[in-house]
Amino acid sequence: MSSRVSAAQAVSVRLTGNGEGVQKRLSGPLRRPQSMQYFVILTKECNLFCAYCGGGSDTPPKEIQYSLEELQSFLSKDPDPILEFYGGEPLLRMAVMKKIVNGTRGRFALQTNGTFLDRVEPRLLRKLQTILVSIDGTESVTDRERGKGVYQRAMRNVAAVRETGYRGDVVARMTVVQGSDIFESVTHLLGAGLFDHVHWQLSFSMFWRSDVTEPGLQEWLSRYNAGVSSLVAWWVDEMERTGVVPGIVPFIGITRSLLSGTKAGLRCGSGDDFYAIMPDGRISACPVSVDFDFSVVGSLRTHTPESLPKVKVGEPCTSCDIFGICGGRCLFVNQSQGLLRDGAYAEICGTVKHLVSELQRALPRVRALVDGGRIRGDDFLYPEFNNGCEIIP
Secondary structure, X not given: OOOOOXXXXXXXXOOOOOOHHHHHHXXXXXXXXXXXXXXXXXXXXXXXXXXXXXXXXXXXXXXXOOOHHHHHHHHOOOOOOEEEEEOOOHHHHHHHHHHHXXXXXXXXXXXXXXXXXXXXXXXXXXXXXXXXXXXXOOHHHHHHHHOOOHHHHHHHHHHHHHHOOOOOEEEEEEEEOOOOOXXXXXXXXXXXXXXXXXXXXXXXXXXXXXXXXXXXXHHHHXXXXXXXXHHHHHHHHHHHHHOOOOOXXXXXXXXXXXXXOOOOOOOOOEOOOEEEEOOOOEEEOOOOOOOOOOOEEEEOOOOOHHHOOOOXXXXXXXXXXXXXXXXXXXXXXXXXXXXXXOOHHHHHHHHHHHHHHHHHHHHHHHHHHHHOOOOOHHHHOOOOOOOOOOOOO
């Protein structure tokens, strides 16, 4: 299960050598340099009622209000647009997605809960370069958070996609909640033989300000960090054993930075080269914070891709000693700190710092494998384009 990199990858060099050579030969930034990506929210409705989400958004409008011609006009001013279909559950509006794909120039990705993937015709599947499937680990964990039977349905449908001959990147996109075992969840999904990559995000619900805080969070965060340590050790062991880089997205992205010595911006690209097109045509810097004033930056009808304002993360991230590696983690959380309970921001940062430190500790072993030709440095040039994986959990 290796990381795939297209020949069209903007950074086409190998990451080789002892660090200095790596830096000299790395000719591009950590994300693709020229492409803009747009989350197209097809609907705010969802067929699931996940414990950490609750069945989509209640804010209107729930359905697309702009015309295909308006979308085409906006995108025509972008030389290389990337569209990622999002919701709610985007496959509830499969006909709309098909109309956009067939009528719009660009590259396409899909983020879905997987329950309707078996209904997507192979011709449409082949036009998607990445499919991200929301699944949270083992069957018991996924069904606990997403509903009974969801795991089996999603896995069965991913297998059906593979049987069509789909050759694009299939990503298991986990939401990690309190009580999850990160080592078990990631290795389980990688071992299923269906996913090229696994990515995860810590659930926001653990950190919001609330009258009720679930007990035991600090203890679980310690177990989560320990699980990350075990996962890093397993990841490098697998490289040494097989000569293949297991597709753990946060590890690949951060290790690329460590090998190259190149500083990262906000890795998800929100508010920089990554925006969300809301159903009413407004444009948000982030698909999660679409209803927040800081996030709404323009409209299909009033802006061009080039004129969209930039939104930057602020303190405490910009003064952090790993800011050049982390990039700020999450624009939404950074801009909405007042919604977090006391101490939550430091807890989140603690998990990121632990992850980075473990990968820094493993770096000499990884570099030795690259220098010795056991693994290819190109395996760390993932993703080819900003495919919806934020890199930093």
